[in-house]
Amino acid sequence: MSKIYTVEKDYQNARFDKWFKAKIMNLPQSLIEKIIRLNRVKINRKKVKSSYRVQSGDIVEVYNISKFKENNRIRLSKYKPTREEVNIYDDYVIEDNENFIVINKPAGIPVQSGTKSFKNIIDVLKGTRYFENHKPYIVHRLDKETSGILIVAKTREYAQLFTSLFRIRKIHKTYIALIHGKISKSKGTLKDNLVSYENNKKIVQKAITHLKVLKSSSDYSYVELNPITGRKHQLRKQLYNIGNPIVGDNKYFINKKINKNLLKSKNLMLHAFKIKFIINNIQYNFRAKYNEDFEKFLKKNF
Secondary structure (H helix, E strand, O other): OEEEEEOOHHHOOOEHHHHHHHHOOOOOHHHHHHHHHOOOEEEOOEOOOOOOEOOOOOEEEEEOOOOOOOOHHHOOOOOOOOHHHHHHHHHOEEEEOOOEEEEEEOOOOOOOOOOOOOOOHHHHHHOOHHHOOOOOEEOOOOOOOOEEEEEEEOOHHHHHHHHHHHHOOOOEEEEEEEEEOOOOOOEEEEEEEEEEEEOOEEEEEEEEEEEEEEEEOOOEEEEEEEEOOOOOOHHHHHHHHOOOOEOOOOOOOOHHHOOHHHHHOOOOOEEEEEEEEEEOOEEEEEEOOOOHHHHHHHHHHO
């Protein structure tokens, strides 16, 4: 006996192995490949590879896979937010429609869970009314310490669309930051080859950011940043490289610049302020108000 499934629109153009893990059984890749070799699964009555891109309406037949055991170890535990945590997200919502939501992410909480973080934005959003009939899809990220605009898609179709728009640089982001010291030019472009390491392998990536000084004092500068590329910790690293680290950054800082004001700063003074893009000839422009700590520091020093 076989079980028959129909691929939903939400999984249009997804890899078959990812669809299988999500909808049938969460098996290791090697077992999925074995099931395919044994002809235990067919799509539209044909044998396919694990990399096959499923289409909405595809008919998937699965034959006797009961002996295979789901790999629970690769399922990450989900954070279960309190009702109070869920309700407070009404205050963070900037835009909500059938395809995506835009929120003003608070500082101090990661977008998704990781080895060092359990509480996260995605698991909290799952419990809100905004995702009662949808699954949240991550389309871009902000550092745990960074506040501001975050887009979360409600459908796989829009997740793929946003991912494509980010890749071809059709989504334009503006950040604001409070940094140490003065910058010599009021406008400029930061260009760096940022170095990172992954599994002991050195990776060098080009990073480009346009910078504009909005205000400055003897000790600090208030700047606007438009990243052209999207590298991990790009803005934090680039400002550190020119000797002007972001106030409150405990990872990229210069010892001689640490003072009492920095020590009193609870949060990283980096905020995703604005974002704009066009979808189906409709232009979207969103902005997010910076948090109270950012506002207090701004008023105190400028």
